[in-house]
Amino acid sequence: MNLANHIEHTNLSPTLTISAIDQLVDEAREFGFVGICVPPFWVKRAQREIGTNKILLVTVAGFPLGYSMTETKLDEIKRAIDNGADEIDVVWNISSFKTGLPWTKVEIAKCSKLVHDHQKILKVIIETAYLSDAEIAEASKLCADAGADFVKTSTGFASAGAKVEHIQIMRSAIPATVGIKASGGIKTYEQAIQMIEAGADRLGTSSGKTIVTHNLNP
Secondary structure (H helix, E strand, C coil): CCHHHEHHHECCCCCCCCHHHHHHHHHHHHHCCCEEEHHHHHHHHHHHCCCCCCCCCEEEEECCCCCCHHHHHHHHHHHHHHCCCEEEEEEECHHHHHHCCHHHHHHHHHHHHHHHHHEEEEEECHHHHHHCCCHHHHHHHHHHHHCCCCCECCCCCCCCCCCHHHHEEEEEEEECCCEEECCCCCCCHHHHHHHHCCCCCEEEECCCCCCCCCCCCC
């Protein structure tokens, strides 16, 4: 299995610097990662460094807590696309979902329409660490019904990240046409394989280099 085709090489550290962005691009080019995921502030720089290379440029919106106003998320998305982003990972409104508000789905549909109007891809982060198994299934279906292209497990900022059992729940809840991105705490080759075997299509990780070079390590 060519894991690099599944990996979004990620650095969303609050203390990252411009050199870290350039390193992400260089390593994505070297190891053949499908894409890189960077903070909104660095999208324009990353796009410039990627140039003509076939590396997807991913960024985030409503990150990492998800309870900003819908209008704010839409503005973030539009600016990210204008700056060169190919895919947007938006944190859904967990607070709204836990309250049972219909607005949860409306917001995702609004984000989906904006992203798709620009022929880009929308991933929705449901933050599985804060959800029960039943809520994970419900959340995944809600996102798929509202037009998400992918449902994503985690921001990496909660108490726990991707888990195999959660990927399996998500996969059983949504159509095969909707992808799953596992992220948060994926650090080893073995974890990466387990996530994909459970149903993940993409892996968001800052350990991509370690994962794809595991056989080279003594």
